[in-house]
Amino acid sequence: MSFGTIVIIVVALIVLYQLRSVLGRRTGNERPPFDPYARPEKVETKSAQAPAARNGEGGKVIALPGRREPVVVDAVAEDRYAVIDKVVPPGEPANADLRRIRDADRTFDPAEFLQGMQVAYEMVLTAFADGDRKTLKNLLSQEAYAGFEQAITEREKLGQTMKSAFVGINEATIVSGAVKDREVLLTVRIVSQLISSVTDRSGAVIDGDPEAVVEVRDLWTFARDIRSRDPNWKVVETQSADA
Numbered sequence: 001m002s003f004g005t006i007v008i009i010v011v012a013l014i015v016l017y018q019l020r021s022v023l024g025r026r027t028g029n030e031r032p033p034f035d036p037y038a039r040p041e042k043v044e045t046k047s048a049q050a051p052a053a054r055n056g057e058g059g060k061v062i063a064l065p066g067r068r069e070p071v072v073v074d075a076v077a078e079d080r081y082a083v084i085d086k087v088v089p090p091g092e093p094a095n096a097d098l099r100r101i102r103d104a105d106r107t108f109d110p111a112e113f114l115q116g117m118q119v120a121y122e123m124v125l126t127a128f129a130d131g132d133r134k135t136l137k138n139l140l141s142q143e144a145y146a147g148f149e150q151a152i153t154e155r156e157k158l159g160q161t162m163k164s165a166f167v168g169i170n171e172a173t174i175v176s177g178a179v180k181d182r183e184v185l186l187t188v189r190i191v192s193q194l195i196s197s198v199t200d201r202s203g204a205v206i207d208g209d210p211e212a213v214v215e216v217r218d219l220w221t222f223a224r225d226i227r228s229r230d231p232n233w234k235v236v237e238t239q240s241a242d243a
Contacts, residue, residue: 101186113233114174169191185236187220192218193216195209195212
């Protein structure tokens with residue numbers, strides 16, 4: 001081997017060593033090899049996150065295909081019969097009646113009805129004893145009012161006075177309901193305690209006892225026009241219930 005050949009080999013080795021020292025060094029910032037079939041990386045921006053931040057409160061966010069913004073779906077569906085089942089459990093005859101009423105009037109709540117009914121019951125009894133026709137006319141249907149008004153008139157003709165003290169209601173249970181045309185009817189069994197007596201012109205007690213608390217059992221039917229803006233119920237029928 002000649003001297004010139006040896007010099008060329010040495011120079012080539014020096015050049016290869018320098019290239020390897022530069023090209024073979026990794027800094028950690030190298031870009032990966034290009035893959036034409038790989039999915040492009042998803043870049044998140046503030047505008048993409050904004051809908052989820054706005055709509056994520058109080059609901060479950062579900063992104064639908066083909067939509068840019070997520071749709072909020074309420075995680076809890078409303079059970080429209082829950083207010084019925086709390087007052088009259090499923091399986092009892094009145095439960096089916098009240099569900100039909102709920103279908104006809106989505107605002108119907110039997111618990112609220114019973115609260116208002118108890119107030120109306122006391123007002124009717126007190127107004128009847130006092131002969132307060134104005135109050136009775138506002139609380140009773142025309143047919144029911146006619147019966148109460150007749151009893152008051154006869155009592156006045158005979159010179160009789162009725163005294164009544166309302167003690168309270170022990171039980172108020174919805175026993176049936178119905179929807180007839182545009183009218184809703186509810187019948188309630190009411191067990192109450194009263195102190196009631198009737199005296200004649202001379203003040204002698206001819207009925208009841210002014211000092212005794214007695215239990216009274218009634219069946220009252222209430223009605224309301226579901227198409228009317230007036231939310232109030234009126235008494236359409238009253239009768240005594242057997243013990």
